[in-house]
Amino acid sequence: MTFIGLILRNIRARPLRSALTALAVAIGVMAVVALGVLTDSLNHTATQILEIGEADLTISQKNTDDIINSTISQEDIAKIGQVPGVRRAVGALLGTDAYDDQHPLVIEVGLAPEDQAPFGVNILEGRSYGTDAANEIMLGYVFASSVGKRVGDQITIDDNTYTVTGLYSTNVSFGNSTVMMPLSHLQGLNRLDGQVSLGFVQVDKGARVETVGKAIDEAFPQLATIATASDFGRADRNLMLIGAANTGGSILAALIAITGVLNTSLLSFFERIREFGIYRSIGWSRRRVIALVIGEAVVVSVVGAALGVALGWGAINVLQQLDQLRGIFQPIYKADIFTRSLSFGLTVAFLGALYPALRAALVAPITAVRRE
Amino acid sequence: MSRGNHNDGPAIEARGVSKRYGRTVALAPIDLSVARGEFVVLVGPSGCGKSTLVNMLGALERSDTGVIEVAGHRLGRGARHLNHFRRMEVGIAFQLHNLIPRLTARENVQAAMLGAARRRDRVERSEELLDALDLTARANDRPPTLSGGERQRVAIARALANKPPVILADEPTGSLDDDAAELVIDIFKEWCLEGGTVLAVSHDPRLSSAGDRVVTIPVAAEGG
Numbered sequence: 001m002t003f004i005g006l007i008l009r010n011i012r013a014r015p016l017r018s019a020l021t022a023l024a025v026a027i028g029v030m031a032v033v034a035l036g037v038l039t040d041s042l043n044h045t046a047t048q049i050l051e052i053g054e055a056d057l058t059i060s061q062k063n064t065d066d067i068i069n070s071t072i073s074q075e076d077i078a079k080i081g082q083v084p085g086v087r088r089a090v091g092a093l094l095g096t097d098a099y100d101d102q103h104p105l106v107i108e109v110g111l112a113p114e115d116q117a118p119f120g121v122n123i124l125e126g127r128s129y130g131t132d133a134a135n136e137i138m139l140g141y142v143f144a145s146s147v148g149k150r151v152g153d154q155i156t157i158d159d160n161t162y163t164v165t166g167l168y169s170t171n172v173s174f175g176n177s178t179v180m181m182p183l184s185h186l187q188g189l190n191r192l193d194g195q196v197s198l199g200f201v202q203v204d205k206g207a208r209v210e211t212v213g214k215a216i217d218e219a220f221p222q223l224a225t226i227a228t229a230s231d232f233g234r235a236d237r238n239l240m241l242i243g244a245a246n247t248g249g250s251i252l253a254a255l256i257a258i259t260g261v262l263n264t265s266l267l268s269f270f271e272r273i274r275e276f277g278i279y280r281s282i283g284w285s286r287r288r289v290i291a292l293v294i295g296e297a298v299v300v301s302v303v304g305a306a307l308g309v310a311l312g313w314g315a316i317n318v319l320q321q322l323d324q325l326r327g328i329f330q331p332i333y334k335a336d337i338f339t340r341s342l343s344f345g346l347t348v349a350f351l352g353a354l355y356p357a358l359r360a361a362l363v364a365p366i367t368a369v370r371r372e
Numbered sequence: 373m374s375r376g377n378h379n380d381g382p383a384i385e386a387r388g389v390s391k392r393y394g395r396t397v398a399l400a401p402i403d404l405s406v407a408r409g410e411f412v413v414l415v416g417p418s419g420c421g422k423s424t425l426v427n428m429l430g431a432l433e434r435s436d437t438g439v440i441e442v443a444g445h446r447l448g449r450g451a452r453h454l455n456h457f458r459r460m461e462v463g464i465a466f467q468l469h470n471l472i473p474r475l476t477a478r479e480n481v482q483a484a485m486l487g488a489a490r491r492r493d494r495v496e497r498s499e500e501l502l503d504a505l506d507l508t509a510r511a512n513d514r515p516p517t518l519s520g521g522e523r524q525r526v527a528i529a530r531a532l533a534n535k536p537p538v539i540l541a542d543e544p545t546g547s548l549d550d551d552a553a554e555l556v557i558d559i560f561k562e563w564c565l566e567g568g569t570v571l572a573v574s575h576d577p578r579l580s581s582a583g584d585r586v587v588t589i590p591v592a593a594e595g596g
Binding site: 001002003006009010013274275278279280281282283284285286288364365366 | 427430432433455456457458459460464466470471472474475478479482483484486487488491494530534
């Protein structure tokens with residue numbers, strides 16, 4: 001018999017209790033995995049909007065509730081173009097519309113034709129729309145394929161019928177599922193004359209992005225410069241709230257799981273006082289008794305964590321089917337989700353079993369020996 | 373606990389040792405000295421404090437008065453390394469056996485050696501002891517399925533597991549038939565011949581007659 005063998009033996013001796021403890025941990029891990037993947041995916045989706053433009057810096061309105069609702073005057077974009085170190089500043093208007101049940105959320109990009117190349121748009125087929133052509137549109141090739149449209153076809157979006165003049169790709173996959181039309185037309189549809197949602201800034205060769213960003217921040221305090229995905233929260237309050245909800249939900253899940261482990265370990269302690277006393281009477285150190293109790297909790301929690309990852313994966317698939325999230329939520333499974341789950345399980349095991357383990361270690365050998 | 377020299381002095385030395393629980397005197401002051409290699413049997417009426425004395429000699433509880441030295445280690449307030457002492461210096465065979473019900477007989481014996489011996493040694497030693505105590509056939513059985521005598525022998529095997537210099541046994545033959553009792557007595561005698569020391573509490577005349585010496589503990593006075 002080994003120490004690990006003893007731990008496993010003790011777990012197997014109480015199968016129902018061990019299973020329920022693992023389930024408590026699994027539910028916690030499921031919540032952490034589902035919330036984590038959801039947040040990462042929404043972050044990724046939102047961040048990809050910024051990355052459509054091949055820019056060193058993205059400019060948005062500061063503290064807007066949603067990046068798509070950001071508004072910046074074209075005048076400001078033009079002024080940003082004059083900031084020392086800025087090579088080019090391009091403004092794009094973003095909007096959303098439903099196409100059909102399968103495409104409930106299509107992102108529309110309003111962009112002047114001459115800004116397409118600097119914006120990273122590569123026309124694959126056909127040509128660009130005209131500068132002010134109200135009935136012309138280009139489709140990202142993924143969207144075109146998804147709705148079965150080709151160059152020359154007609155497409156109706158929100159009661160407006162357009163002729164598809166071209167298909168394009170962008171530097172990020174997300175952009176390939178968008179549609180693009182003249183800036184002036186989209187401004188008219190959204191009653192946002194002279195406004196864009198985001199500015200995309202490329203800096204001069206040799207200029208430092210941070211320095212240029214700081215200069216823009218100082219000159220335009222109502223705007224936020226975004227250089228990295230982590231800057232995104234400065235502009236998009238929704239993401240901050242989603243991030244906070246994720247943290248809050250994870251803490252709540254951890255508390256539930258810790259309470260589950262604590263409850264089981266404590267019940268187990270009261271049932272096993274005599275056993276701990278026997279271990280102490282035959283020379284086991286307190287440390288070894290603590291290791292036994294925590295080891296049992298760790299094994300159960302690791303099993304629970306593995307189960308939780310599977311449950312989380314199932315929960316994500318369910319979320320993906322929700323109408324509210326279709327088209328927005330593309331699950332992204334990062335490798336660290338497994339290490340996060342394992343860390344969660346180990347933390348829960350340690351915190352949940354610590355108090356019972358200390359109680360077990362403090363059992364006096366003589367008390368246990370006399371206990372019948 | 374101070375580390376002593378195992379080659380000098382008695383194996384067990386108790387001077388003026390007593391114990392009370394509230395107003396109840398569990399053990400009246402007693403002096404006891406057991407030489408190395410000696411097999412001593414403690415006798416006395418029920419309630420005189422025989423088991424209490426064994427518990428104190430095994431460092432399971434402290435005496436109220438007096439001085440205790442076992443295998444060269446002074447026990448009492450401020451004693452250190454008690455885990456090592458309980459594991460390596462004394463082996464206690466409890467009256468109520470105190471086996472772990474979930475573990476097999478073999479595993480109960482090995483549990484005493486966890487952290488004290490390598491796995492291969494634990495396996496070899498447990499097999500050797502179970503064989504010596506005629507328990508090989510029951511090695512894979514758990515205590516609830518063993519008879520009282522078998523449980524008692526498993527408890528003795530566990531006490532001997534780490535080859536401690538001193539064995540403390542509380543009624544080790546109480547529930548054994550003659551053959552099994554003889555087996556245990558032989559093992560104790562052999563233990564003493566090899567330099568070990570045995571102090572056994574017993575009402576069993578078979579054990580009393582086998583010991584080198586019998587020490588009688590008088591009944592403890594009540595109250596006061």
